[in-house]
Amino acid sequence: MKLHDRIAGYRRLRDQALWRLLAADHAPELVGLLQTLLHDADRRLPASALHERLQHHLDAINASDLPRELPRTAPAYIAHWLSQGFLERRLPEGASEEEYELSAAAAQAVRFIGGLSARRQAATESRLSLVIQQVAQLAEQTDTDPASRLQALQAERDRIDAEMERVRSGKVDAINGQRALERTREIIQLADELVEDFRRVRDDFERLNREFRERIIDDDAQRGELLDRLFEGVDVIGESDAGRSFQAFWNLLNNVEQSIQLDNAMETLLSRNFARRLQRDERVLLRGFTGVMLERGSQVRDVMQHFVRGLRGFVQSRGYLEQRHLNQLLKQAQAEALQLRDETAAGRRTPFILPLTSARLRSLSQWRLHDPRHARVDGNVERSGGAMISLDSVGELVAQSEINFRGLKRDIHGLLASRDQLSIAQVLDAHPAEQGLGSIIGFLSLATRHGVVSEGGTEDVSWQGGDGQWRHARIPLVWFTKEKRHELA
Numbered sequence: 001m002k003l004h005d006r007i008a009g010y011r012r013l014r015d016q017a018l019w020r021l022l023a024a025d026h027a028p029e030l031v032g033l034l035q036t037l038l039h040d041a042d043r044r045l046p047a048s049a050l051h052e053r054l055q056h057h058l059d060a061i062n063a064s065d066l067p068r069e070l071p072r073t074a075p076a077y078i079a080h081w082l083s084q085g086f087l088e089r090r091l092p093e094g095a096s097e098e099e100y101e102l103s104a105a106a107a108q109a110v111r112f113i114g115g116l117s118a119r120r121q122a123a124t125e126s127r128l129s130l131v132i133q134q135v136a137q138l139a140e141q142t143d144t145d146p147a148s149r150l151q152a153l154q155a156e157r158d159r160i161d162a163e164m165e166r167v168r169s170g171k172v173d174a175i176n177g178q179r180a181l182e183r184t185r186e187i188i189q190l191a192d193e194l195v196e197d198f199r200r201v202r203d204d205f206e207r208l209n210r211e212f213r214e215r216i217i218d219d220d221a222q223r224g225e226l227l228d229r230l231f232e233g234v235d236v237i238g239e240s241d242a243g244r245s246f247q248a249f250w251n252l253l254n255n256v257e258q259s260i261q262l263d264n265a266m267e268t269l270l271s272r273n274f275a276r277r278l279q280r281d282e283r284v285l286l287r288g289f290t291g292v293m294l295e296r297g298s299q300v301r302d303v304m305q306h307f308v309r310g311l312r313g314f315v316q317s318r319g320y321l322e323q324r325h326l327n328q329l330l331k332q333a334q335a336e337a338l339q340l341r342d343e344t345a346a347g348r349r350t351p352f353i354l355p356l357t358s359a360r361l362r363s364l365s366q367w368r369l370h371d372p373r374h375a376r377v378d379g380n381v382e383r384s385g386g387a388m389i390s391l392d393s394v395g396e397l398v399a400q401s402e403i404n405f406r407g408l409k410r411d412i413h414g415l416l417a418s419r420d421q422l423s424i425a426q427v428l429d430a431h432p433a434e435q436g437l438g439s440i441i442g443f444l445s446l447a448t449r450h451g452v453v454s455e456g457g458t459e460d461v462s463w464q465g466g467d468g469q470w471r472h473a474r475i476p477l478v479w480f481t482k483e484k485r486h487e488l489a
Contacts, residue, residue: 017085017105022113029070033057034086034102035110040281044101047089051075104199111196130186177274184269188282191289198296202303204242209307212236216320217327230315237308246300253297263290403442404435409488412446416485423479425461433463440473447478450487454479 013019024030037053038045045053055074062069072080078100081087086106089098102110143149166173175183215226229236237243252258266286269275275283285292314320344350411431415422424443433439440461447453457477464470480488 017103018109018112020084021086021106021109026068026070029061029066029068030081030086031110031113034081034106035114038087038100038102039107039110044099046095047098047100050078050100054078101199104196104203107196107199111193129183177277180272180274181277184275184278184286185282188278188285192285195292195296198300201242201246202300205237205300205304205307208237208240208242209311212311213314213320213323216315217324227315230312235308237304237311243304246304250297250301253293259290266290403438403445405442405446407434408439408442408446412443412480413485413488416480416482416488419482421479421481423459423477424475425459427480428461428463436463436465437471437473439463440475444475444478446488447476447480450484451478451480453477 014023021027021030021034033054036057037050051074054077058070058072058074058077070077078087082089085103087100088103089100091098140149140152143152212226226236235243238247266289270283270286278286412422412427415427415430424440424447427443428439435442440463454477458474459477460472460474462470462472
């Protein structure tokens with residue numbers, strides 16, 4: 001690689017999260033916090049637990065004799081780390097709050113810094129032996145010549161036969177404790193990196209999911225083929241290189257015979273004397289290696305299946321058509337804006353008004369709980385005061401009725417002999433309505449001709465019908481006066 005290409009590549013790496021974390025002003029404190037919170041013991045924490053633990057560590061750091069202070073609060077640091085790509089957050093299905101974990105870049109930075117501080121012999125016999133074994137095994141497995149393959153197998157059988165003969169004679173060659181310890185730590189490092197690789201695999205699936213969706217929406221050339229495969233039920237994520245690689249790994253991990261063999265080998269390894277010189281976290285990693293691998297692998301597999309279902313539903317629901325239409329509108333608006341760029345100044349007012357969408361922010365204390373008692377319908381029934389009989393309707397009622405006006409006039413005339421004025425209700429108190437509603441209509445008819453109407457006034461009257469039921473009505477208030485008594489004679 002040429003020098004300027006290498007420098008350009010490093011410039012790109014410098015903009016990524018791993019380099020940003022290592023180059024941060026408070027890098028020692030940040031790496032230490034991230035490692036303590038999300039690397040050593042717990043690889044994933046709920047939001048509330050992370051906030052609480054981080055604030056506790058921040059208070060401890062600021063109260064200590066360390067030369068630097070961390071002035072931000074725990075929520076501010078977490079928000080900053082999310083924006084910088086040091087943290088990732090997810091909402092697991094069925095969970096009540098989000099969970100945080102290190103990003104792949106941050107985990108790699110933590111391992112890198114941890115490797116610098118750990119005392120480790122780089123050029124060891126175990127590492128060279130591991131490389132030799134892997135190279136020899138790969139050369140053998142890629143050999144397609146039957147003759148050379150048989151020759152290699154024959155040599156391996158001769159070596160095994162010779163080893164078995166030495167064992168039968170009581171000569172057992174075992175590596176010493178120091179070499180065994182080195183090899184064990186090489187295995188631990190490899191296993192730890194393998195566990196962390198799951199996050200990188202998950203990131204690959206997320207990238208694939210995003211690329212497929214973008215291709216369906218934007219790429220006219222490859223859209224048809226991809227849609228055909230999705231409609232045919234093809235698992236495009238599982239058929240990708242990352243998907244096939246993970247599926248092969250998953251099949252091997254779930255092989256019962258291999259799992260039993262691995263667990264037995266781990267237990268045997270941990271029972272050796274040299275294993276006592278391992279650190280506690282190293283023994284924990286070896287003892288729980290299979291379980292951790294299955295847990296992390298299952299999570300990655302769930303993510304992959306989630307993306308597969310989501311991508312298939314995105315296509316079958318035709319949701320991509322709306323996305324594509326929206327994308328076309330955005331591109332059209334952008335193209336038209338570019339055309340008008342030279343004609344319209346940036347500060348010039350346009351005749352268009354674009355209201356900004358916004359959400360009204362309200363504090364939680366402003367909300368009131370719904371009380372269903374307030375929405376309950378009052379079941380009480382108010383008694384009606386009676387129907388209103390207007391003077392305008394009296395004419396029609398009189399025309400349709402046969403009313404004894406002579407008897408009504410006589411009753412009023414008689415009462416006015418001793419009173420100055422009378423209302424219809426007062427007349428009815430003295431002379432009940434013998435004709436029922438007809439008497440009421442008759443009194444009102446007489447009032448329009450011989451009485452004085454009170455503007456806006458009303459009164460309630462009652463009478464007993466021929467069926468014995470009392471009835472009520474609200475009628476205009478009219479007065480029969482003594483001055484017009486002679487008109488009723």
